[in-house]
Amino acid sequence: MTARTPDSARDIPEATVARLPVYLRALISLAEEGTTTCSSEELAAFAGVNSAKLRKDLSYLGSYGTRGVGYDVEYLRYQIAREIGVTQDWPVVIVGIGNLGHALANYSGFRSRGFRVVALLDADPDRHEEVVAGLDVRSFEDLESIVAEHDVSIGVIATPAVAAQSVADRMVATGITSILNFAPAVLSVPDGVGVRKVDLSIELQILAYHEQRKSIAPGAGAVS
Amino acid sequence: MTARTPDSARDIPEATVARLPVYLRALISLAEEGTTTCSSEELAAFAGVNSAKLRKDLSYLGSYGTRGVGYDVEYLRYQIAREIGVTQDWPVVIVGIGNLGHALANYSGFRSRGFRVVALLDADPDRHEEVVAGLDVRSFEDLESIVAEHDVSIGVIATPAVAAQSVADRMVATGITSILNFAPAVLSVPDGVGVRKVDLSIELQILAYHEQRKSIAPGAGAVS
DNA sequence: AGGAGTTTGTGAACGGGAGAACAAAACGAG
DNA sequence: CTCGTTTTGTTCTCCCGTTCACAAACTCCT
Structure with a gap:
């Protein structure tokens, strides 16, 4: 009998999973400095990503924001921690x-x-x-x-x-x-x-590759 | 008709750049155990990737292999090192x-x-x-x-x-x-x-996410 | 209460990378 | 020299992830 867990059985894209810890860290920072609410724009800036990407990522977890207002920092922090599985040790x-x-x-x-x-x-x-x-x-x-x-x-x-x-x-x-x-x-x-x-x-070798590129062709692109 | 890149290929995809150091490491291992020639299949196994992907990655650097034979370990090792830029210190x-x-x-x-x-x-x-x-x-x-x-x-x-x-x-x-x-x-x-x-x-949090998944829904997929 | 102003959530277009499949090239046997 | 075998280099297709753009939903002000 395969009881499908409707709550967390959604398939979250791997790229999103890799960013959730970054969002979690940003939310903890915001909470520590006393912020209780934040918009996707603010949180995205804290996490170093595009705000559209952030919203799409969060949408895989559920609708935890409030339109016109933003996200409750504590609530979202807990939801992400639970999704990742770090509410336990x-x-x-x-x-x-x-x-x-x-x-x-x-x-x-x-x-x-x-x-x-x-x-x-x-x-x-x-x-x-x-x-x-x-x-x-x-x-x-x-x-x-x-x-x-x-x-x-x-x-x-x-x-x-x-x-x-x-x-x-x-x-x-x-x-x-x-x-x-x-x-x-x-x-x-x-x-x-x-x-x-x-x-x-x-990681250093990847940096070296781009560094070499810069010295050969100045004005080339940056590293992602 | 592909314009032959004379010296250094201009646009190497970022995903390929990230794998070149892995190929380099594999080639050094092969050289140390005395192998002088290897096929894309062998090298791919050593590097833990698909052989088609390996060949496509290497094709961005140039045509350093010999059809019907494979790649010369030392020669390819040098070419990759040069492309990354780690021939210098x-x-x-x-x-x-x-x-x-x-x-x-x-x-x-x-x-x-x-x-x-x-x-x-x-x-x-x-x-x-x-x-x-x-x-x-x-x-x-x-x-x-x-x-x-x-x-x-x-x-x-x-x-x-x-x-x-x-x-x-x-x-x-x-x-x-x-x-x-x-x-x-x-x-x-x-x-x-x-x-x-x-x-x-x-990195640990990403592992924890998948670990949690396994315990909830056994038989789920692995981590990339 | 209603309208103006915000901000989320998401459908759709877009771009890049992964993998399969194949043609081109080198080698060896006869 | 010709044919068969091996293996590369490349093309084509599909899929995932990113980004745009906008409707829905909520607050605030009058």
């Missing part, structure tokens, strides 16, 4: 506690945005003595038990590139279904497992 | 030496991919005593002289969100024309200045 494990893993473990933005780092894992026994961000660095072998104990479904990979695929395989085997990959490697995972990658040097 | 400054700035300063992937961190800057005088990754942490006030001295055109922002816009303004004023922003804030810059952003928690 998501437990997260980080694998690979090198320079980047350290930084991620200490990053306060995770905690404040609905994520809780429950464990730090590393394959190197020399690191198991360390305490980072108030957490013991534990053996990678403990992955299964930690995932089971905390019901973890999101994993972060911050290992060197060579280790990334095997870590991902192990994560998938333990039941993790979403992976954020910082290693400069292409991961292959089964259908149904979500992967997003962040590659620091790729 | 790009000097880069990092502003904001907190946890993330530390990690970025120590990240070896920058150096090996055509970027050289020439200075680390922080507004906090307490940090000016530190030495990170072999570089003195210097005052943010030194930005102008450093940019002038090393002819820097790419800057990295790893400050808290509140400082990001003023740092960007200052960077633009000194002549920096490409910015990689890790702060969770929307930057506004003049036309002609390129900005790319990396937001760690946004």
Whole structure:
């Protein structure tokens, strides 16, 4: 019996999903400075997008605005948070506690945005003595038990590139279904497992391409 | 009848530009394991994309393959590197030496991919005593002289969100024309200045959205 | 109460990218 | 030399996302 959830079963375009967190951040800023109501124009300026795009994006969630008035900041903030799923706390494990893993473990933005780092894992026994961000660095072998104990479904990979695929395989085997990959490697995972990658040097290379263009042909276009 | 692009193809789609670094990384891997020639099918598998898409992407650069044979790994590697502009070394400054700035300063992937961190800057005088990754942490006030001295055109922002816009303004004023922003804030810059952003928690929120979807409606699609 | 002024939500046009399919070119066998 | 095989480069079609433009809906003022 497939009970279709009429409330949140709508298909929100991927491009819109990627912008919802930006809107959420903008709304939190507005709320902090005491604004209770805002127009699509204002919010769009805060989020750095076109106001028509913003309205269309929000229309996928429902009709949460009032014509002639705008949006209630608190109400819209809650609706977006609920749609994304960050009204609850998501437990997260980080694998690979090198320079980047350290930084991620200490990053306060995770905690404040609905994520809780429950464990730090590393394959190197020399690191198991360390305490980072108030957490013991534990053996990678403990992955299964930690995932089971905390019901973890999101994993972060911050290992060197060579280790990334095997870590991902192990994560998938333990039941993790979403992976954020910082290693400069292409991961292959089964259908149904979500992967997003962040590659620091790729971003710089894209900038370098446009930078080179500018010096060759001055007056060329900007970067999106 | 396609006008042959003699030197550098003029209009490379943005989506293609974003994938070129991935192809470059794949080619370097292939070269390291001794492969001298590869087909579009092989290379596409290495890069995690469709082979038709790969061929179309490469066609924007020129005709560097041989029909019936494939691509010469070394030759194609050089051509892509040249197109991106990473045959030369790009000097880069990092502003904001907190946890993330530390990690970025120590990240070896920058150096090996055509970027050289020439200075680390922080507004906090307490940090000016530190030495990170072999570089003195210097005052943010030194930005102008450093940019002038090393002819820097790419800057990295790893400050808290509140400082990001003023740092960007200052960077633009000194002549920096490409910015990689890790702060969770929307930057506004003049036309002609390129900005790319990396937001760690946004990526997690996107994963959370799909994760929530899975638990509500099992059998739903994966993440792109 | 009614009209003027705002602002949302959305239908429709538009542009760019993804993928399938195929013709052109290179190589090797006979 | 000719034919068959392989693989690239390109064309064509479809789909997603962006943007425009406007009717609907709400507030405020008289």
